[in-house]
Amino acid sequence: MIPAAFEYARASSVEEASSLLNRFGEGAKVLAGGHSLVPLMRLRLAQPKALVDINGIKDLDYVKADGSRLRIGALTRHVTIQRSKVVRDNLPILAEVAGEIGDNQVRNLGTIGGVVAYADAAGDYPTIALMLDADIVTNQRTIPAEDFFQDLFTTPLAPDEIVTEVVFPVASGPHKYIKFRRRLFDWAIVGAAAQKLNGGWRIGLTNVGPTPVRAKAVEDALQKGAKPEEAAEHASDGLEPADDLRANPEYKKHLARVLTRRAIQQAE
Amino acid sequence: MSHKVVTTVNGRRYEHEVEPRLLLVHHLRDNLGLTGTHIGCDTTQCGACTILLDGQAVKSCNLFAVQAEGRSLTTIEGMAKDGQLHPIQQAFWDEHGLQCGYCTPGFIMAAAYLLAENPNPTEDDIRRGFEGNLCRCTGYVNIIKAVQTAARTMGGAEAKPATQAAERRA
Incomplete structure (x- = not known):
């Protein structure tokens, strides 16, 4: 299908894009x-008035260990992150x-x-960013991940604000x-993620609510010495997943528990 | 407002004025007459419209033609050279790697990318490499055989579509 008409401009720098x-x-x-965006535009669920194409801003394409x-x-x-040796050495979960x-x-x-x-809510990187306390850097400020993912498709980004960088902690453990x-x-x-960081576990969940979820109850239980299968029972505490075409809320909560257990066990 | 788009497609330069909302696949088919690139879905899932954009496999239904400005593209029409099928095309022929054939151009372009990245893929590599291409006839078994055959006949050499060969000659 053909998207609604829009104006188009290419930016060669972040300043120009803004x-x-x-x-x-x-x-x-x-x-x-x-x-x-483009599939939504083809279905006319999105009809932006103008698109600012940032694909020409080459200095936003990098991976740096710092x-x-x-x-x-x-x-x-994604293909660069998947194959990057720097990512594989410093944060292998992100490459995976x-x-x-x-x-x-x-x-x-x-x-x-x-x-x-x-x-x-079904994005994968946001789960990793949230559970590892990543920072989202824009052309205006640095926003901690826990303040960034506010609701479904909702962030604090201003209309002329552009994400320029995502900063993760290095974590190469299980x-x-x-x-x-x-x-x-x-x-x-x-989706369920488990990462050992600074002697503790970080546990994150994808698509079990309007935002990514950090399963702190599971992390705390593991910290107190609970076995993975015991701790993972807390993965669905407080969750209210949406009913969608793929699964109902009860099934998603069941998956959150099962996948969390598997993620912890398979990480070890 | 229309925008000028200059592309090199299968080694040939094209210049057009296009509306921003024109999808690249429609540009290829309607403006350039290269109808070998097929449209199989409206949701960026089926991969029938796969082409190479500067050597990388992309779904041409998910880019606007204006985004191809200054880029080098290869479509299925750029694979055969001097009347000779590309080894991947020949392998699809020999192994009957198609049933109705609608998805075939996308599979062949995805295979060209796959073999350029990994000249000696395992069966699992091939299956994973095709996660973005759907065959409604479910003819996957022979498609995978065709890629294995192509990998052998290409001797582990990278898949070189006609454009890249033409660029090397230039």
Whole structure:
């Protein structure tokens, strides 16, 4: 199907992109990998007035180890994160998550900044960002992940604000992300992540609510010495997942418990 | 407002004025007459429209034509050279790697990318490499055989579509 008409401009710097967003005003959107936006535009569920194409901002495409932090430019494609030795050495769970997104064609274009800014509850990177206390850096400020993912598709980003970088802590210890879905290229029905960090566990869940979820009750139980199968029973505490075409809430809560147990066990 | 788009497709330069909302796949099919690239879905799932954009497999239904400005593209029409099928095309022929054939151009372009990245793929590598391509006839078994055959006949050499070969000659 054919999207509704829109104005189009290419930006070659973040400053230019921001001023273009200002010039176009309300209803302008940033075009990065386009793998969420363009399908919505084709279905006319999204009808932005203008698109600011940031694919030409080459200095947003990088992976840098910086002491105890791993810095990833917003325009870094999933395929780059998947294959990057720097990511594999410093935060291997992120390379594994990147390899589980979409398919080859999607990974060749989709970007980490796009996934984060879109804030889909079924996005995979937001779960890792939230549970590891990553920072979302924009052209205006640095926003901790726990303040960034406010609601379904809702972030504190201003209309002319652009995500430029995601900063994760380095964590190369035991880890596992399990993405449960019917077909390889699908979004997660539920996803569960476990990462050992500074002697404790970080546990995150995908697609069990309007935002990614950090399962602190599971982390606390593990800290107090509970076995993985006992701790994982807390994975569904307080969850209210949405009913959708793929699964009902009870089933998602069941998956949250089962996948959390498996993620912890398989990480060890 | 229309935008000028200059692309190199299968080694040939094209210049058009396009509306921003024109999808790349429609540009290829309607403006360039390259109808070998198929549209199988409206949801970026089926992979029938797969092409190479500067050597990388992408779904041409998910890009706007304006995004291809200055880029080098290879479509299924760029695979055969001098009347000779590309080894991947020949392998699909020999192994009967198609039933109705609708998904075939996308599979062949996805296979070209797969073999360029990994000249000696295992069966599992091939199956994973095709996660973004659907065959409604479910003819996957012969498609995988065809890629294995192509990998052998190409001797583990990278898949070189015609454009890249043409660029090397230039």
